[in-house]
Amino acid sequence: MPESAALPSVSREWHLLSRPVGWPKPEDFALVETPVPAPSEGEVLVRNEYLSVDPYMRGRMSAAKSYAAPFELGEAMQGGAIGEVIASNAEGIAVGDHLLHFLGWREYAVLDARNAVKVNPEVAPLSTYLGVLGMTGLTAYAGLLRTASFKEGDIVFVSGAAGAVGSQVGQIAKLKGAARVIGSAGSDEKVKLLVEEYGFDAAFNYKSGPVSEQLREAAPDGIDVYFDNVGGDHLEAAIGSLNQGGRIAVCGMISIYNNTEPAPGPRNLARLIQTRGRIEGFLVGDHYDLQSQFVQEVGPWVASGRLKYRETIVEGIENNLEAFLGVLRGDNTGKMIVKL
Numbered sequence: 001m002p003e004s005a006a007l008p009s010v011s012r013e014w015h016l017l018s019r020p021v022g023w024p025k026p027e028d029f030a031l032v033e034t035p036v037p038a039p040s041e042g043e044v045l046v047r048n049e050y051l052s053v054d055p056y057m058r059g060r061m062s063a064a065k066s067y068a069a070p071f072e073l074g075e076a077m078q079g080g081a082i083g084e085v086i087a088s089n090a091e092g093i094a095v096g097d098h099l100l101h102f103l104g105w106r107e108y109a110v111l112d113a114r115n116a117v118k119v120n121p122e123v124a125p126l127s128t129y130l131g132v133l134g135m136t137g138l139t140a141y142a143g144l145l146r147t148a149s150f151k152e153g154d155i156v157f158v159s160g161a162a163g164a165v166g167s168q169v170g171q172i173a174k175l176k177g178a179a180r181v182i183g184s185a186g187s188d189e190k191v192k193l194l195v196e197e198y199g200f201d202a203a204f205n206y207k208s209g210p211v212s213e214q215l216r217e218a219a220p221d222g223i224d225v226y227f228d229n230v231g232g233d234h235l236e237a238a239i240g241s242l243n244q245g246g247r248i249a250v251c252g253m254i255s256i257y258n259n260t261e262p263a264p265g266p267r268n269l270a271r272l273i274q275t276r277g278r279i280e281g282f283l284v285g286d287h288y289d290l291q292s293q294f295v296q297e298v299g300p301w302v303a304s305g306r307l308k309y310r311e312t313i314v315e316g317i318e319n320n321l322e323a324f325l326g327v328l329r330g331d332n333t334g335k336m337i338v339k340l
Contacts, residue, residue: 013106131335160229310334
């Protein structure tokens with residue numbers, strides 16, 4: 001292990017000061033300086049290089065019971081991160097190795113080496129392990145293929161389709177033989193991107209008119225699969241266009257994350273009876289058994305350029321909060337990543 005004199009003594013990290021009501025406000029957070037301890041037995045000290053910001057983090061800012069423990073007030077928040085080991089007290093991990101771990105929102109992290117995964121910067125750019133080849137990509141893969149039981153010839157609709165997960169869902173569906181893939185996004189530029197770069201058959205700007213009407217126009221023969229990142233009027237529209245035996249995989253509902261009142265549910269759930277449709281929520285954490293299959297299949301698509309991805313890079317730990325708020329606003333195209 002390097003001499004402690006060579007190690008940083010102070011790290012900056014983002015703390016949650018109060019639980020946001022509605023949209024998170026800057027005063028709910030603080031960027032603070034904290035001492036960096038030397039790694040104990042079995043631990044490593046990592047200098048973070050890339051941090052992930054994701055919609056699910058909004059849920060962890062609330063004290064409400066959910067699938068992930070809430071962030072603690074007055075303590076560093078957490079999230080996916082890639083960093084370089086600068087001190088190691090763990091067998092099998094050397095200084096200079098790169099690790100994927102979950103102590104993001106900070107410049108330096110001391111962590112148990114068992115809670116990290118080595119990644120190879122020579123196989124793919126480091127940032128991709130937070131996105132297209134990371135949890136984001138596995139979410140798309142598992143949600144489409146397992147939860148939505150995708151099969152060749154399906155007509156697929158994806159909401160939030162220019163986002164990190166949605167763009168991958170649509171492309172995987174095309175690569176696996178979908179008859180038609182439709183996406184919705186929040187700007188004309190993103191709609192153009194979906195069709196021209198990601199190969200969607202049709203796309204529409206949900207701000208340009210009622211989602212149900214635009215979806216019917218884009219999918220005159222109905223849809224077999226809906227991958228839901230948005231909820232609200234998108235979910236209602238998808239149920240309205242669902243074919244017999246259609247499947248809906250609910251990944252996220254970003255349209256309601258900052259609501260202070262319960263959102264009205266879809267008014268047409270009875271259609272699920274007529275269509276024998278199925279709606280099922282899922283969490284990527286339940287599907288890590290697919291990880292090696294996912295990397296084996298998707299890795300070569302990424303390497304060959306058959307599966308395209310975009311990243312929105314924001315620089316500097318001081319901009320971590322703004323990057324997160326940008327995800328909630330839909331500012332990003334593809335995966336939003338903070339580069340330190």
